[in-house]
Amino acid sequence: MNDILTGLDHHATLPALQQPIWPDAAEVLKVRAELAKQPPLVFAGEVDQLRNRLADAAAGKAFLLQGGDCAETFADATADRIRNRVKTLLQMAVVLTYGASMPVVKMGRMAGQFAKPRSSNDETRGEITLPAYRGDAVNGYDFTPESRANDPWRMLKAYNTSASTLNLIRAFTQGGFADLRSVHEWNRGFSENPANARYESLAKEIDRAIKFMAACGADFESLRTTEFYVSHEALLLDYERPMTRIDSRTGNPYDTSGHMVWIGERTRQLENAHVDFLSRVRNPIGVKLGPTTSVEDAKALIEKLDPQREPGRLTFITRMGAGKIREELPKLVEAVRDMGSQPLWITDPMHGNGITTKNGYKSRRFDDVMDEVRGFFEVHYAAGTIPGGIHIELTGDDVAECLGGSEKIDESTLEERYESLCDPRLNHSQSLELAFLVAESLTKN
Numbered sequence: 001m002n003d004i005l006t007g008l009d010h011h012a013t014l015p016a017l018q019q020p021i022w023p024d025a026a027e028v029l030k031v032r033a034e035l036a037k038q039p040p041l042v043f044a045g046e047v048d049q050l051r052n053r054l055a056d057a058a059a060g061k062a063f064l065l066q067g068g069d070c071a072e073t074f075a076d077a078t079a080d081r082i083r084n085r086v087k088t089l090l091q092m093a094v095v096l097t098y099g100a101s102m103p104v105v106k107m108g109r110m111a112g113q114f115a116k117p118r119s120s121n122d123e124t125r126g127e128i129t130l131p132a133y134r135g136d137a138v139n140g141y142d143f144t145p146e147s148r149a150n151d152p153w154r155m156l157k158a159y160n161t162s163a164s165t166l167n168l169i170r171a172f173t174q175g176g177f178a179d180l181r182s183v184h185e186w187n188r189g190f191s192e193n194p195a196n197a198r199y200e201s202l203a204k205e206i207d208r209a210i211k212f213m214a215a216c217g218a219d220f221e222s223l224r225t226t227e228f229y230v231s232h233e234a235l236l237l238d239y240e241r242p243m244t245r246i247d248s249r250t251g252n253p254y255d256t257s258g259h260m261v262w263i264g265e266r267t268r269q270l271e272n273a274h275v276d277f278l279s280r281v282r283n284p285i286g287v288k289l290g291p292t293t294s295v296e297d298a299k300a301l302i303e304k305l306d307p308q309r310e311p312g313r314l315t316f317i318t319r320m321g322a323g324k325i326r327e328e329l330p331k332l333v334e335a336v337r338d339m340g341s342q343p344l345w346i347t348d349p350m351h352g353n354g355i356t357t358k359n360g361y362k363s364r365r366f367d368d369v370m371d372e373v374r375g376f377f378e379v380h381y382a383a384g385t386i387p388g389g390i391h392i393e394l395t396g397d398d399v400a401e402c403l404g405g406s407e408k409i410d411e412s413t414l415e416e417r418y419e420s421l422c423d424p425r426l427n428h429s430q431s432l433e434l435a436f437l438v439a440e441s442l443t444k445n
């Protein structure tokens with residue numbers, strides 16, 4: 001193992017929550033050695049560039065759109081599914097760029113989102129208890145002893161699937177697929193659907209803006225490509241540690257499994273391994289903040305993860321719930337503002353709004369999601385701080401997992417098109433609708 005691994009492993013004795021219980025420790029070491037030999041998925045230069053982009057977002061000069069599956073799966077890492085997700089994010093980004101009159105930083109919850117925290121180690125169905133599904137990097141979803149057995153070699157498959165996913169993302173976003181004019185055409189399809197009539201006027205405004213740009217001789221050639229970053233929750237330390245490498249230019253450690261990595265709500269304890277590990281890498285770092293976050297927690301996370309107050313280094317991803325955000329968020333943003341710190345604040349309007357439907361589905365109401373987004377903007381405008389982006393669980397496909405939206409998905413529709421193995425995602429049309437609603441409220445401010 002190289003020096004950086006030993007250096008970071010020096011701290012491996014700290015408690016790490018949400019780690020799988022691997023059946024065979026020797027196998028884990030083999031997998032880690034194998035991962036440590038693989039090429040990096042991202043390069044330090046790209047990661048530094050992202051930090052600059054996020055610094056702009058934190059300063060109110062750009063807006064971050066981060067989105068993708070709750071849990072990526074090996075089976076769904078197909079060309080069509082990846083294309084649909086990238087396409088959805090690009091479509092949303094055009095609408096948001098118009099609404100915010102600012103560059104939108106595009107970032108997938110993609111190419112690495114293969115591990116999940118769970119509330120319990122086990123799952124019981126009837127008489128049978130098996131290990132809980134922890135994401136494709138750990139075990140399989142099928143409820144059989146073979147599939148649910150934790151297998152460290154799955155981490156290598158997660159690496160390879162991330163590599164092929166990222167390869168396709170790079171091809172799409174650099175090869176002409178992301179051309180502003182085609183993205184705009186796709187959006188026309190959305191706004192011409194009678195169900196979305198209320199978004200027609202904004203869609204027309206965007207159309208006129210693009211014609212205006214063309215008339216002014218804008219260089220559309222340069223808009224054929226776009227920057228696109230990838231991110232995931234850095235949960236599995238047996239994966240993240242061997243993917244961490246020293247950059248030969250600067251001598252700094254980078255977690256090369258993704259451009260940005262974040263710490264989940266369940267693993268953000270100050271003294272534990274996740275916070276410690278991520279405090280040592282140069283990537284931009286996110287931390288999820290739920291409704292129980294205290295002012296002291298937020299301040300201590302800043303001291304630990306961003307002691308230099310480096311612009312773009314730290315993103316707070318708040319996930320309070322629609323019913324709580326207006327009560328719980330103000331004290332955090334005010335205290336952080338008053339300590340002179342300027343992390344990037346973004347909203348995750350998904351994870352505080354979970355419900356279980358009468359017919360037994362984990363779902364979320366589109367209206368609650370939108371209400372949390374509105375609350376997020378209200379709180380920041382009132383405090384004079386900057387609402388810098390959104391973090392959404394979404395898919396580019398026509399699934400039915402979240403309730404409502406202009407297509408009025410109801411509980412019975414969930415029975416037909418529910419595909420998520422984990423949390424419910426906005427489908428393609430709900431995602432665009434959210435972008436239009438956010439853009440509408442931004443243009444009013």
Ligand code: PEP
Nearest residue numbers: 070264265266288319351
């Ligand atoms: C998630 O992003 O899928 C997740 C588990 O979120 P949180 O850590 O906010 O609960």
Ligand code: MN
Nearest residue numbers: 070393422423
């Ligand atoms: Mn989730």
